[in-house]
Amino acid sequence: MTASVEEQQFTDLIAADSRIEPRDWMPDAYRKTLVRQISQHAHSEIIGMQPESNWITRAPSLKRKAILIAKVQDEAGHGLYLYSAAQTLGTSRDEMTDALIAGRARYSSIFNYPAPSWADIGSIGWLVDGAAICNQVPLCRASYGPYGRAMVRICKEESFHQRQGFEILLELMQGTAAQREMAQESVNRWYWPALMMFGPPDDDSPNSAQSMKWKIKRHSNDELRQRFVNMLVPQAAVLGVTLPDPDLRFNEATQLYDLGEIDWTEFHEVLAGRGPANAQRLQRRRDAHDDGRWVREAAAAYAHKMAAKPATDTADADVPNEAAS
Numbered sequence: 508m509t510a511s512v513e514e515q516q517f518t519d520l521i522a523a524d525s526r527i528e529p530r531d532w533m534p535d536a537y538r539k540t541l542v543r544q545i546s547q548h549a550h551s552e553i554i555g556m557q558p559e560s561n562w563i564t565r566a567p568s569l570k571r572k573a574i575l576i577a578k579v580q581d582e583a584g585h586g587l588y589l590y591s592a593a594q595t596l597g598t599s600r601d602e603m604t605d606a607l608i609a610g611r612a613r614y615s616s617i618f619n620y621p622a623p624s625w626a627d628i629g630s631i632g633w634l635v636d637g638a639a640i641c642n643q644v645p646l647c648r649a650s651y652g653p654y655g656r657a658m659v660r661i662c663k664e665e666s667f668h669q670r671q672g673f674e675i676l677l678e679l680m681q682g683t684a685a686q687r688e689m690a691q692e693s694v695n696r697w698y699w700p701a702l703m704m705f706g707p708p709d710d711d712s713p714n715s716a717q718s719m720k721w722k723i724k725r726h727s728n729d730e731l732r733q734r735f736v737n738m739l740v741p742q743a744a745v746l747g748v749t750l751p752d753p754d755l756r757f758n759e760a761t762q763l764y765d766l767g768e769i770d771w772t773e774f775h776e777v778l779a780g781r782g783p784a785n786a787q788r789l790q791r792r793r794d795a796h797d798d799g800r801w802v803r804e805a806a807a808a809y810a811h812k813m814a815a816k817p818a819t820d821t822a823d824a825d826v827p828n829e830a831a832s
């Protein structure tokens with residue numbers, strides 16, 4: 508069967524490394540894949556605010572508190588850019604939110620782990636934002652325009668996040684024995700879940716091949732995981748922390764680090780909703796949605812009122828009446 512003109516144009520744009528824009532024709536499956544990935548990504552940013560926002564009131568200094576507030580606020584912004592990008596594909600934010608609240612949508616496995624110590628704020632920045640950058644820098648070149656452009660700004664902010672996490676850990680590692688122990692204990696808990704953020708191994712990743720053909724993904728899950736570990740090893744040496752993988756070794760032949768076995772059973776348990784904090788994260792999101800209902804209703808009522816007013820009225824409302832003053 509020969510391709511239609513529209514289909515050929517789509518194929519040519521992808522082959523030329525050009526961008527697909529919202530009004531361009533695209534195959535249904537391409538649209539569906541993008542909505543799936545971008546909405547999951549948006550949900551991750553929003554749920555991902557929870558482990559860190561827990562520490563805002565307990566940050567050890569005013570400086571740390573200010574940095575943490577800014578970081579958590581950045582994650583909210585990332586969620587909003589991503590919901591907007593997904594909306595350009597014809598799925599409304601309400602639909603995406605409903606799916607999340609109802610427990611039908613995925614978000615990154617990593618946010619189903621608790622953050623019981625201050626060092627976890629360092630580990631989240633260093634390891635979680637570090638993994639996010641490794642995964643997301645190639646997404647700046649994703650073939651769908653609104654997604655790729657959103658990723659450019661997100662990656663700039665994630666790189667600040669990663670450095671602030673590294674710096675928290677560095678300060679702890681230069682502190683007392685108890686602080687060093689707290690940092691190491693935290694890295695021990697976050698290391699493996701951070702490796703799982705890249706998704707299942709390549710031979711068990713049903714979406715990768717097609718997403719790479721469409722140039723949404725540019726590298727496989729395992730390639731990016733490997734790139735991440737290569738980046739972490741020298742950074743761990745500067746920090747003075749040990750990465751908790753006894754099988755981690757530099758392989759002279761491949762010039763890459765060999766990794767120990769990842770516990771994929773744990774990954775699948777978390778994806779099935781049985782991780783350490785899944786229920787708590789989802790409940791918190793539902794409560795926040797309920798608590799925010801009056802704000803949404805007030806905003807909608809105001810928009811309705813403004814739309815009903817004649818245009819001149821609206822303009823006059825903000826301009827002081829010179830004759831009267």
Ligand code: FAQ
Pocket residue numbers: 543544547548549551552555556582613614615616617631635636639642643703704705706707711712713714715718724728778
């Ligand atoms: N967690 O066939 P694949 C952040 C699912 S943002 C949960 O390999 P794909 C910033 C996958 O969805 C972190 N589910 O799938 C931050 C699929 O399920 P489905 C989020 C996972 O899409 C920092 C199934 O398994 N980043 O951290 C996970 O080709 C600090 C089969 O997998 C992104 O979303 C997982 N880890 O590759 C915020 C980046 N892995 O939908 C706050 C964009 C896989 O068929 C604080 N996304 N699954 O039912 C991607 O790059 C890709 O979607 C992958 C998965 C690589 C995550």
